[in-house]
Amino acid sequence: MKWLIFALVCIQLSECLHKVPLHRCKSVRQILKERGELKQFLETHKYDPALKYRHLFPGYQSEVADEPLLNSFDMSYYGSITIGTPPQNFGVLFDTGSSNLWIASIYCDSPTCRNHKRFNPTQSSTYSTRRQTFSIAYGSGSLSGFFGYDTVDVAGISIPKQEFGLSQNEPGTSFYYSKFDGILGLGYPGLSAGGATTVFDGMMQDRLVSQPLFSIYLGSDPNSQDGGEVTFGGIDSRLYTGEITWVPVLQELYWLIPMQGVLLNGKPTFCTQGCQAMVDTGTSLLTAPSEELAELLQYIGAYQNQYGEYSVNCNDVPNMPSLTFVINGADLTIHPSAYVQENDGYCFPALQATYLPAPTEDGPFWILGDVFLREFYSIYDRGNNRMGFAKVA
Numbered sequence: 001m002k003w004l005i006f007a008l009v010c011i012q013l014s015e016c017l018h019k020v021p022l023h024r025c026k027s028v029r030q031i032l033k034e035r036g037e038l039k040q041f042l043e044t045h046k047y048d049p050a051l052k053y054r055h056l057f058p059g060y061q062s063e064v065a066d067e068p069l070l071n072s073f074d075m076s077y078y079g080s081i082t083i084g085t086p087p088q089n090f091g092v093l094f095d096t097g098s099s100n101l102w103i104a105s106i107y108c109d110s111p112t113c114r115n116h117k118r119f120n121p122t123q124s125s126t127y128s129t130r131r132q133t134f135s136i137a138y139g140s141g142s143l144s145g146f147f148g149y150d151t152v153d154v155a156g157i158s159i160p161k162q163e164f165g166l167s168q169n170e171p172g173t174s175f176y177y178s179k180f181d182g183i184l185g186l187g188y189p190g191l192s193a194g195g196a197t198t199v200f201d202g203m204m205q206d207r208l209v210s211q212p213l214f215s216i217y218l219g220s221d222p223n224s225q226d227g228g229e230v231t232f233g234g235i236d237s238r239l240y241t242g243e244i245t246w247v248p249v250l251q252e253l254y255w256l257i258p259m260q261g262v263l264l265n266g267k268p269t270f271c272t273q274g275c276q277a278m279v280d281t282g283t284s285l286l287t288a289p290s291e292e293l294a295e296l297l298q299y300i301g302a303y304q305n306q307y308g309e310y311s312v313n314c315n316d317v318p319n320m321p322s323l324t325f326v327i328n329g330a331d332l333t334i335h336p337s338a339y340v341q342e343n344d345g346y347c348f349p350a351l352q353a354t355y356l357p358a359p360t361e362d363g364p365f366w367i368l369g370d371v372f373l374r375e376f377y378s379i380y381d382r383g384n385n386r387m388g389f390a391k392v393a
Contacts, residue, residue, distance in 0.1 A: 064210055064234035067155035069094065070179070071219050071227035074341065074350075074370065075284045078180040079230065082153040083164065084124030090117050090181040094216070094230050095282035096255050096380065098185035099192035100136060101152070101199050102165030105145065112170040116181040119166060126151050126160070134165055134194040138183075139283070141174025143167045147196055154184070155232055157209070159202040165193075183282070186214065186230075186380065191253045200232070200382070209233030212383035216281060217392065220374045240377035240390035245330040249385045255279040256359055257387055259366065262292075263324035263331070264299065275364040277325070279378060279387060283369030286323075286339055290353040292364065300336075302349050312340060314347040325368070332389055334375045 069077045070091075078093045083103060090103050104113045106120045121127040127150045135144040145168040152162035167182075185191070189198050203209045210233045217239040218228040229236065250256045259277050262270035270292045288296065300320045302310040312320070320336035341350045350371045358365035379388030 063157065063208070065155035065157050065232045066236070067094070067230040067232065068226075069218070069228035069230065071222045071224070072179045073222050074220075074374075076178065076180065077218055077228050077281060077370070079155075081184065083119055084121070084150050085126040086124075087151075087153060088117075088119055088123070090119070091179060092182045092184040093178070093180045093282060094186060095183050095280070096186045096216070097278065097280035097282040098136070098138065098183060099187040099189060099198045100134070100165055100185045100194075100196055101162070101182065102134075102136070102143065102145065102167055103182035104170065105166035105168065108145070108167045108170055110170050112173065112176045113167060115176055116178075118181075121148060121150070121166070124150055128161075129166075132194060134196070136165075136193045138174075141170070141172060143170045143175075145169065147194060152199065152202070154199060154203075155230070157203060157232060159199065159206060159208065162199060162202045163196045164199075165196070186281075187254055188252045188382075203232060204382070213379060213381040215377065215379040215388075216373065217377050218281070218370055218374045220392075235379055235388075239393055241393045242391050244379065244388040244390045245328055245332065246381075246386050246388050247328040249387060250276065251359055252385060254359065255380060255387060257327065260326040260329070262366070263322075263326065264296075265321040266324060270296070271326075271364060271366070275366060276358045277327075277366040277368050278359075279368050279373070279380075281370065281373060283367050284371075285350045285352040285369050286371040287352045287354045287367035287369060289364040289366070290355050293351055293353045296351065297349060300349065305346075310349055310351075312347050312349060314342060314345070317347060325372070327389065330389075332372075332376060334372060338375050339371050 067079045069079045071077055076093055078091045080089060081092055082089050103119045104116045106118045127148055129148040132147045134147060136142060145166045147163055148166050149161045149163055152159045152164060184199055186200060189201050192198055200214060204212050215231045215235045219226050247257045250258060256276055256278050259271055259275050261268050261272055297310055300312060301316060302312050305311050317336050317340050322333050322335050323339060324331045324333040339350050340347050354365060354367060356365060375392055376389045377392050381388065
């Protein structure tokens with residue numbers, strides 16, 4: 001709209017210049033003032049006059065950048081990055097539950113690697129390596145390889161000499177069918193295997209983002225082109241409604257936060273003495289402590305089918321309880337339509353058990369995965385070591 005206003009003013013000024021001398025025509029400022037639009041125009045056209053000298057500071061961009069995501073069957077969210085000169089394009093899972101960037105490489109010849117794009121360092125003029133090795137274990141797979149350095153471009157932000165992993169061995173089939181070629185971890189640097197610099201730390205160190213935070217929106221329709229978005233350096237106010245609930249991070253490794261309770265239909269049921277929750281875009285489901293999950297499944301009438309999977313009667317879903325997570329005194333509620341998924345006429349609780357204790361000693365341990373994050377816009381504030389949540393618009 002602001003560009004339309006400016007264009008109309010320019011047309012008006014141009015028409016004047018064709019009729020009378022320049023000194024008799026009103027200025028752009030005068031025209032905007034008469035139209036009552038000068039204040040709005042000046043507020044939306046603020047700029048830093050020193051930006052024209054940014055070429056003197058090659059590492060300085062200080063921007064907010066959006067990375068669009070694709071939704072793969074509500075199971076993973078991935079976007080496009082490039083590595084090298086000239087750039088080689090890859091799809092990566094944006095994972096707040098890990099901290100390393102790694103890509104399948106030409107040095108990996110397993111079936112999983114051959115089924116994906118592989119980085120070729122011999123085709124990049126800016127690549128270097130010290131051959132430091134690494135290994136990473138995820139809940140759904142593992143890999144090993146070595147670190148390299150090259151220009152990495154994420155959401156149009158170019159990070160020179162960014163450290164990343166080149167896989168040499170990806171055993172098993174965990175990543176074979178994945179839509180992505182690697183993982184871009186968005187956790188804290190203390191979690192990074194081999195002490196590698198994380199991508200977001202690379203952005204912050206080179207002053208490539210305007211604020212030391214990023215925010216994530218996950219789309220809820222796998223068939224939509226709008227799969228989601230990661231915003232580096234800022235918050236996209238279009239993607240949420242209401243107030244943001246802020247909560248401190250408990251441990252500068254994971255995005256681990258305290259919860260005061262988990263309610264069923266508003267009634268305190270789980271986590272009554274307090275507990276912890278990991279906020280993890282790399283976990284597809286909502287994960288609960290095994291004993292509490294068993295109670296929840298029984299409450300909603302879930303039963304095991306012939307394959308050992310838990311199912312529910314699809315007709316019962318509207319009458320199932322809401323789940324409310326009490327975070328820093330705020331009630332964040334998801335409805336049964338969010339935690340029950342339908343497939344070919346069958347309905348399955350998008351819930352999973354965890355048998356691990358909490359990373360610290362403060363109560364049981366939950367993982368707020370994509371089931372939760374599709375309902376709430378999440379903000380990861382490294383500058384203040386806190387998280388923010390707001391209802392998705």
